[in-house]
Amino acid sequence: MLENLIEYFNQIPSTHRALILAGGITFFWIIEGLVPLFSFSYHKWKHAAVNIFFTLTTVVINFAFALVIVKASDWAVAQKFGVLQMFEMPTWVFIIGGLMLLDLVGAWFIHFIEHKIKILWKFHMVHHADTHVDTTTANRHHPGESVFRVVFTLIGVVVCGAPMWLVMLYQSLSAVFSQFNHANIRLPLWLDTAISYVIVSPNMHKVHHHFERPQTDSNYGNIFAFWDRLFGTFDATPMEKIKYGLDVLENDKDRSFAYQLNLPFNRNIKTDE
Numbered sequence: 001m002l003e004n005l006i007e008y009f010n011q012i013p014s015t016h017r018a019l020i021l022a023g024g025i026t027f028f029w030i031i032e033g034l035v036p037l038f039s040f041s042y043h044k045w046k047h048a049a050v051n052i053f054f055t056l057t058t059v060v061i062n063f064a065f066a067l068v069i070v071k072a073s074d075w076a077v078a079q080k081f082g083v084l085q086m087f088e089m090p091t092w093v094f095i096i097g098g099l100m101l102l103d104l105v106g107a108w109f110i111h112f113i114e115h116k117i118k119i120l121w122k123f124h125m126v127h128h129a130d131t132h133v134d135t136t137t138a139n140r141h142h143p144g145e146s147v148f149r150v151v152f153t154l155i156g157v158v159v160c161g162a163p164m165w166l167v168m169l170y171q172s173l174s175a176v177f178s179q180f181n182h183a184n185i186r187l188p189l190w191l192d193t194a195i196s197y198v199i200v201s202p203n204m205h206k207v208h209h210h211f212e213r214p215q216t217d218s219n220y221g222n223i224f225a226f227w228d229r230l231f232g233t234f235d236a237t238p239m240e241k242i243k244y245g246l247d248v249l250e251n252d253k254d255r256s257f258a259y260q261l262n263l264p265f266n267r268n269i270k271t272d273e
Helices: 002-010 014-034 044-078 091-114 118-128 135-139 143-160 164-182 189-195 202-208 226-231 257-265
Strands: none
Touching (some): 002 091, 002 164, 014 164, 044 135, 044 257, 091 118, 091 143, 091 226, 143 164, 164 202
16 A cells, blocks of 8 residues: 555656645635634635735746756665665655654744744745635745745755655645645634644644734644644644734735735835834
């Protein structure tokens, strides 16, 4: 079974990757309509248009770096470089350990430093500017931020010594989990709390999208929730206290393409308080 999984992601067609991305958004979009966490008064399609635009720019940038990531992965495996190449281990340990390491370096760590370094935070603000967080918000990244993130994915691949099939598996799971934890869905509180010990739940990530600190600087995880618990950045603020957006932005412009694209270069926007 694991051999079949490896073989599939070793040769996964681009069309299948596109279907995973589009299928995830469609699935969670439908669930949002059935069990919403918040009842928004907004035009869902107009809101989605902005986020899908940024999603498409992310796809283009990831495609531009694809060959570099492939070469880095092939080099690491050929040279036996990276954590995964240092030890003999069962296949299932290799997969789980590899996913954990890629998630730590390629998602949690870059997300953490984006909140700590001003120039990176200015780019990341575009993601937090969304005042109606839903599944389409998952890949709402300024093109500049997409470059930062793909660079850290590249670093993660080398540090881990991840073969390309594992990178493909990780990126597919990362996309779906991000759509899941951004989705405007209400899980039973006991279930949301229970899964948040292992994977990032919808409520857990919504805390991160609160409009002000300290909640904004918490819950950085994408797939695995235990990184935040381990590093002391976990926050469990109740959903009734959550308000989306950022206190330093003009939140009525969260759907303005010009405002959002220019946001990192707008010197009038404060980066800290």
